[in-house]
Every structure is written in structure tokens, then in C-alpha cells.
Amino acid sequence: MNIILMFVSAALINNYVLTQFLGMCPFFGVTKKVDAAAGMGISVLFVTTLSSVLTLVFYVYVLRPLGLEYLQTPAFILIIASIVQFVELYMKKSLGSLYSTLGIYLPMITVNCVILGVALINTRYVSDEHPFLEALANSVGAGAGFLLALVLLAAIREKYENHPDVPWIFQGFPLALFSAGLMSIAFMGFQGLI
Amino acid sequence: MKKYALLIKRGLLDENPVFVQLIALCPLLAVTTSAVNAVMMGLSTAAVMLCACVAISLLRRLIPADVRIAAYVIIVSGFVTVLQLLLQAYAPPELFEALGIYIPLIVVNCILFARIESFASKNDAVASFFDALGMGLGFTLGLVVIGVIREFFGSGSVFGVEIIKDTSSHLLIMVMAPGAFFTLGVIIMLRKYFMLRKGVPHR
Amino acid sequence: MKHTIRSALALFIIAGAVMAALGVTHALTREAAAGQEAKQRAKVMGQVLPSASEFAAVEADNFPDFVVAAHEGFAGGVSVGFVVEVLPHGYGGPIDMMVGISSGEPGFITGVRILRHSETPGLGALAVKERFRSQFAGKELIELTVVKGSPREDEIDAIAGSTITSKAVTNGVNIAVRWYSENSERIGG
Numbered sequence: 337m338n339i340i341l342m343f344v345s346a347a348l349i350n351n352y353v354l355t356q357f358l359g360m361c362p363f364f365g366v367t368k369k370v371d372a373a374a375g376m377g378i379s380v381l382f383v384t385t386l387s388s389v390l391t392l393v394f395y396v397y398v399l400r401p402l403g404l405e406y407l408q409t410p411a412f413i414l415i416i417a418s419i420v421q422f423v424e425l426y427m428k429k430s431l432g433s434l435y436s437t438l439g440i441y442l443p444m445i446t447v448n449c450v451i452l453g454v455a456l457i458n459t460r461y462v463s464d465e466h467p468f469l470e471a472l473a474n475s476v477g478a479g480a481g482f483l484l485a486l487v488l489l490a491a492i493r494e495k496y497e498n499h500p501d502v503p504w505i506f507q508g509f510p511l512a513l514f515s516a517g518l519m520s521i522a523f524m525g526f527q528g529l530i
Numbered sequence: 531m532k533k534y535a536l537l538i539k540r541g542l543l544d545e546n547p548v549f550v551q552l553i554a555l556c557p558l559l560a561v562t563t564s565a566v567n568a569v570m571m572g573l574s575t576a577a578v579m580l581c582a583c584v585a586i587s588l589l590r591r592l593i594p595a596d597v598r599i600a601a602y603v604i605i606v607s608g609f610v611t612v613l614q615l616l617l618q619a620y621a622p623p624e625l626f627e628a629l630g631i632y633i634p635l636i637v638v639n640c641i642l643f644a645r646i647e648s649f650a651s652k653n654d655a656v657a658s659f660f661d662a663l664g665m666g667l668g669f670t671l672g673l674v675v676i677g678v679i680r681e682f683f684g685s686g687s688v689f690g691v692e693i694i695k696d697t698s699s700h701l702l703i704m705v706m707a708p709g710a711f712f713t714l715g716v717i718i719m720l721r722k723y724f725m726l727r728k729g730v731p732h733r
Numbered sequence: 734m735k736h737t738i739r740s741a742l743a744l745f746i747i748a749g750a751v752m753a754a755l756g757v758t759h760a761l762t763r764e765a766a767a768g769q770e771a772k773q774r775a776k777v778m779g780q781v782l783p784s785a786s787e788f789a790a791v792e793a794d795n796f797p798d799f800v801v802a803a804h805e806g807f808a809g810g811v812s813v814g815f816v817v818e819v820l821p822h823g824y825g826g827p828i829d830m831m832v833g834i835s836s837g838e839p840g841f842i843t844g845v846r847i848l849r850h851s852e853t854p855g856l857g858a859l860a861v862k863e864r865f866r867s868q869f870a871g872k873e874l875i876e877l878t879v880v881k882g883s884p885r886e887d888e889i890d891a892i893a894g895s896t897i898t899s900k901a902v903t904n905g906v907n908i909a910v911r912w913y914s915e916n917s918e919r920i921g922g
Contacts, residue, residue: 341897355707360555361640406615406759409634410607410751417603446599447638449556456631505722509552510715517711524706593747594740601747608751612758619765623773627849 339466339473346477348526352450353485354519359450363486364512366441368497373490377483379441381476383423384451387416388475391455392468405459412455417446454478489515534660541664548672549721553640557632558673559710565689567628568677569670570621574613574629576666578636580659581609583650587658590651602646607637641665679713680704773848774831781833781844782806784813791815793916799908803916812836814843817912821905823850823898830902832909834874836917845869845906850898865892865899874910879903 352358359380366376391412399405424442427435445451458471492515496502502511547553554575561571585605586593593601614633617626626633636642645665650658678688684705686694694700703709778788785806796802801818814835820827828850833843845866868889869877875887879900884890891899 357556357560357707357710358635360559361553364552364555406611407752407755409611409614409637410604410755413603413607413637414600417600446603447640447643449635449638452638453631453635456634505719510719510722513711513715513718517708517715520708520711521703524708589747592743594736594743596736597740597744601744604744604748604751608755611755615755615758615762615766619762619769623769 339469342470342473343477343480344529346474347481347484348523349529351481351485351523352453352478353482354516354523356453358453359448359482362444362448363489363516364509367486367490367493367512370487370490370494373486374483375438376441376444377479377486379438379445380448380450380482381479383416383420383442383445384454384475384479384482385472386423387412387419387451388454388458388471389468390419391415392458392471395459396467408456408459409452412452413446416451416455420446450478450482485519488519492519534657537657537660538664538667541661541666541668542671543668545665546668546672547641547644547665548669548676549717551641551644552718553644554669555714556635557639558669558676559707559714561629561632562673562677562680562710562713563705564628564681564685565674565677566625568673570625571629571632572666572670572673574617574633575636575639575641575669576663578606578609578613579642579645579662579666582606582642583645583658583662584655585609586646587650587653587655593651598651602643603637606642606646610634610636641669675717676710676713680709684709777831777846777848778804778806778816778833781831781846782814782816782835783833783843784808784835785816788816797908797912799905800912803912806833814840815913815917817909819905819909821901821908823901828898828901828905830905832869832906834910834913836913840874840913840917842869842872842874842906842910845902847902865890865902869906874914876907876910877903 346352350356353360353363362376362380366372394411394415395405395408399408399411420442424435424439427439427442454475458474489512493512496511498507506514541547545551548558557571557575561567582602582605586602589601589605610633613636617629617633645662649661653661682688682693683701684703686692686696686700701709704713775788779785785808787807788804789807791803791805793803799820799822801820803818804816805812806814806816814833814837817832817834819830819832821830822828829848830850831846831848833845835841835843847866868884873886877887877889879891879896880888881891881896889899889903
């Protein structure tokens with residue numbers, strides 16, 4: 337039950353993009369087209385899930401026993417960078433069609449704040465009973481929430497981008513920001529869920 | 531000397547990372563609920579940027595091109611962790627808590643990598659220092675402008691000094707997530723408007 | 734091959750230098766960080782039990798689950814109440830909080846403060862804010878429950894969107910009150 341709650345909370349109620357402002361660069365950078373937004377979102381979902389488990393394992397079994405918690409930021413970012421590198425190599429070799437759609441987003445992911453942010457937040461769960469299960473729920477939720485926010489914003493932007501009725505002063509970035517603000521208000525409605 | 535003054539001006543105004551380049555929005559929107567948080571976050575980022583850019587500029591001939599990104603990430607995360615340890619030891623605890631996860635997230639700040647890739651890895655240490663100083667101060671300026679606006683409308687105070695005492699006239703939404711998006715949206719619209727008036731072609 | 738070795742070596746040296754620098758910084762700042770923490774705790778203790786001017790730690794062989802420590806507060810040498818440190822489980826891990834209890838007749842809660850938490854910023858974190866915390870001050874020493882909207886005397890109004898955190902904080906207060914009720918006689922409060 338708690339696990340499901342955590343997933344819902346990470347994906348909707350405390351959406352990492354719309355309420356915690358993680359992953360802003362791709363949120364505004366790759367949301368001009370729905371296809372691109374979905375590709376980016378799926379890549380992040382995939383890498384977050386993988387990296388959050390590996391970083392937590394490293395934290396629980398290496399950093400914490402050695403009393404080196406303060407090295408978590410450099411350690412995590414290196415783990416994430418290597419995962420991205422391996423995923424890219426593997427995709428290129430064995431999953432050609434997937435690589436051709438997602439390949440261009442992978443290098444951008446190393447410096448994506450959602451992935452590092454989720455890994456850092458997860459270390460705070462380790463005192464609980466099921467740290468890995470909960471971390472997994474949190475990171476899949478975060479990735480799914482990221483994907484949802486990106487696709488929604490892209491769908492909105494596709495409708496009005498370069499539309500002749502939009503005053504020039506609103507065009508481009510301002511309107512994207514206002515749309516994001518309205519989405520954020522809409523997501524506040526999910527607070528009633530728990 | 532004039533060259534260095536120009537570098538600072540470029541970061542502060544002409545290529546301000548917040549209002550012109552529109553990068554590094556995560557900390558920009560997340561910690562600007564009050565002006566004090568904004569100043570602290572801006573200066574923290576600027577400090578890391580100064581150290582990292584100078585260090586990388588000094589090491590630029592020694593870092594092999596094929597592993598340069600990994601090397602940059604290690605160096606930047608080292609400086610960020612040093613900063614985090616220092617803040618934990620000497621900064622007011624409330625402030626350290628308020629900035630929370632956004633301090634370690636300086637590691638993935640886009641301006642940092644943009645400056646390293648496009649400037650520090652190609653220029654000497656002194657020029658890199660002034661470039662980082664300009665961009666760091668420009669980022670701080672952006673954070674403070676947004677922080678002051680959000681704090682004033684949302685909590686009726688500026689830098690913690692109460693101005694509007696009547697809490698019913700506080701726009702709570704301004705210190706919540708949507709307020710951050712709206713504030714930046716309005717600022718960018720104003721910038722577009724004034725640039726048009728001055729006859730500068732907008733991007 | 735020679736090229737790869739050179740690259741790997743350069744990375745290795747950089748990583749080693751960074752690790753060494755971090756180790757030194759950590760060693761140098763450890764004491765100051767601990768001092769900062771102790772100072773903060775003393776300050777918060779004064780906030781949750783404002784009537785006391787001095788505090789003395791309560792000696793106990795073992796505290797029940799979730800209770801970490803307790804301090805007896807004195808004003809001019811007379812015991813006025815206790816500050817109980819509790820560590821209930823929140824949504825994102827333990828919540829480090831202090832509960833002040835006045836030992837008058839009848840006793841009541843003087844204040845609640847949260848020192849450290851890992852609740853989600855924005856929502857869960859709202860439950861640690863003044864608006865929520867101030868509900869506890871003045872409550873009698875009875876089991877409190879969390880409700881949504883219009884709370885009665887023995888109820889606490891949950892913060893929308895952070896019910897779990899609201900419940901966790903209330904649970905922490907209940908744990909502290911229970912500890913006080915069971916032990917106040919013995920330690921003379």
C-alpha cells in the first residue's frame with residue numbers, strides 16, 4: 337500500500353518537474369514536439385530506474401559502512417555517467433531501432449537534475465524497512481511524472497506554437513512558462529488524493 | 531583591463547544566464563521563494579563556478595580531450611561537496627536546510643558546463659576567472675530579482691523585512707510552484723517589450 | 734593503447750586529488766558542523782519550552798522506541814517541564830523533532846519544533862511550518878488524532894497534500910506525551 341502511495345506521490349502529487357523544478361532544461365528545451373518529449377521522457381524514466389537502484393546499493397553497502405556519506409555527490413554523478421555510457425553502447429549494438437529514436441537524448445541525460453535529484457533523495461529512505469522497494473517506487477514514479485509533464489506541455493505547445501492569433505509578446509518562452517504555471521496549478525489538485 | 535570589465539558586463543547584462551540565455555532554471559525557480567535564499571544560492575553557485583572554471587582553465591592542457599567531460603564532472607562535484615561541507619559547518623542551519631538538495635544539484639547546473647565547455651577550457655585562468663565572476667554575478671542577479679518579487683507578493687516582505695502586514699493580501703501562489711513560472715514569464719515578456727522599443731530584433 | 738592509458742591515468746590522478754581534498758575538508762569541518770548542530774539544538778529547546786532557562790539531560794537506561802532523549806527544564810532552579818526528542822517515521826524517513834511539555838497541573842504542550850526532516854519540499858515540508866505546528870501549543874496531554882478540516886479539542890487539522898507528514902508529526906507528539914505520562918512521576922517532574 338505504502339509503495340503504491342509513494343509511486344502516486346512522486347508521479348502526481350509531488351511531481352518532480354512541476355512542483356520541485358527538477359529537469360527544467362529538457363522541460364522547456366525538448367517540448368516543441370510531442371515525439372521528442374516522449375523520447376526524452378522515456379530515456380529519463382529508464383535511466384532513473386536503473387541508476388537509482390545502483391546508486392542506493394553503492395550508498396548502503398559502500399559509502400555508509402565506510403563513513404564516506406559526504407562523497408555521495410561525486411560518486412553518484414560518476415555512476416550515472418557510466419550507466420548512460422553503457423546504455424548508449426548497448427542500445428547501439430543490440431537495439432538499433434530504439435537507438436535511432438532515443439539515441440540523441442542519452443548524452444543530455446548525464447547532466448539531468450531529475451536523475452541525480454532522485455538518487456540523492458533516495459538515500460534518505462535507507463533507514464526504512466524496504467529501502468530498495470521504496471526507492472524503486474519513488475524513482476519509477478519520478479520518471480513517469482517527468483514523462484507525463486513533458487508530453488503534456490509538448491501537446492499544449494504544439495497547438496499554439498507559431499499560431500497567428502498568439503500576440504508576439506507571448507510567443508515562445510513566455511507562453512511555455514505560463515502553460516507550465518497553469519499545469520502546476522492543475523497538479524495541485526492531486527493533493528486531495530492522499 | 532578593459533577586456534576583463536567587458537567579460538563581467540557580458541555575464542551581468544548582455545548574456546545574462548537567467549534573462550537572456552534562459553538556462554539553469556531548476557535552482558532559479560526552486561529556491562527563489564525568498565530573497566535571502568536567492569542570494570545564498572546565487573553566491574554558492576558563483577563560488578563553485580569561479581573555483582571550477584579557474585581550476586579547469588589551469589588544467590586544460592593536461593586533461594585529455596576524450597575523457598574531458600568525466601574530468602569536468604569530477605572536478606565540479608569536488609568543489610560542490612567542499613561547499614556543502616563548509617555550509618553545513620558555518621552557515622545558519624535554517625538556510626542550509628532551505629537550500630537542501632539544490633546545493634548538491636549545482637553539479638548538474640547547465641551554466642557551469644556551458645562556461646567550462648565554451649570558455650574555461652579554451653582561455654587562460656585570469657580571463658576564465660572574470661568570465662565566471664560575470665556569469666556568477668549575473669545568475670545571482672537573476673535569482674535575487676525573482677526572489678524579491680516572489681517574496682514581496684507572496685509573503686509581503688523583502689529580505690525578511692515585513693512590508694505588508696495584512697496576511698489576507700498575500701498572494702500565496704507566488705511562493706508556491708506556479709508563481710515561479712508566472713514571475714519568470716512576465717519578466718521575459720517585459721524584456722521582449724523593451725528590446726522592441728529600443729529597436730533590437732528579438733530572438 | 735598508449736593514449737587510453739594516458740587518459741585513464743589523468744582521470745585517476747584528478748579523482749585522487751579531489752578525494753584527498755574532500756577528505757581534508759571533511760576532517761577540518763567536522764567539529765564545526767557538530768558544534769553548529771549542538772548550538773541549534775540548544776536554541777530549539779528554549780523555543781519549545783520558553784519558560785525554562787536551563788536544561789539538564791534526563792538519565793535513563795533505555796528510552797522506548799522513537800524517543801531519543803529527554804531534557805528537564807528549570808527556571809531559577811525549579812523544574813518547569815520537559816523537552817522530549819522524538820524521531821517518528823514520516824513519508825521520507827525519520828523526522829527529527831522536539832516536543833516541549835509543561836509539568837504544571839494539568840500539564841500541557843508548550844511547543845513543537847522540527848529540526849530535520851526529509852519530507853518532500855513544497856508539500857510534505859508544509860507540515861513542518863508554523864501554521865501546522867502552532868496547533869499543538871496549549872493542547873492538554875491527551876492522545877491527538879489527525880482530521881481533515883474543523884478539528885475538535887483532541888484533533889489536529891491535517892495539511893492538504895501532506896496527510897502522511899501531518900500524521901507522523903502528530904504521532905511524534907503523542908509518543909512524547911506518552912513517555913512523559915509514564916515517567917514524570919519517577920523522575921520527579
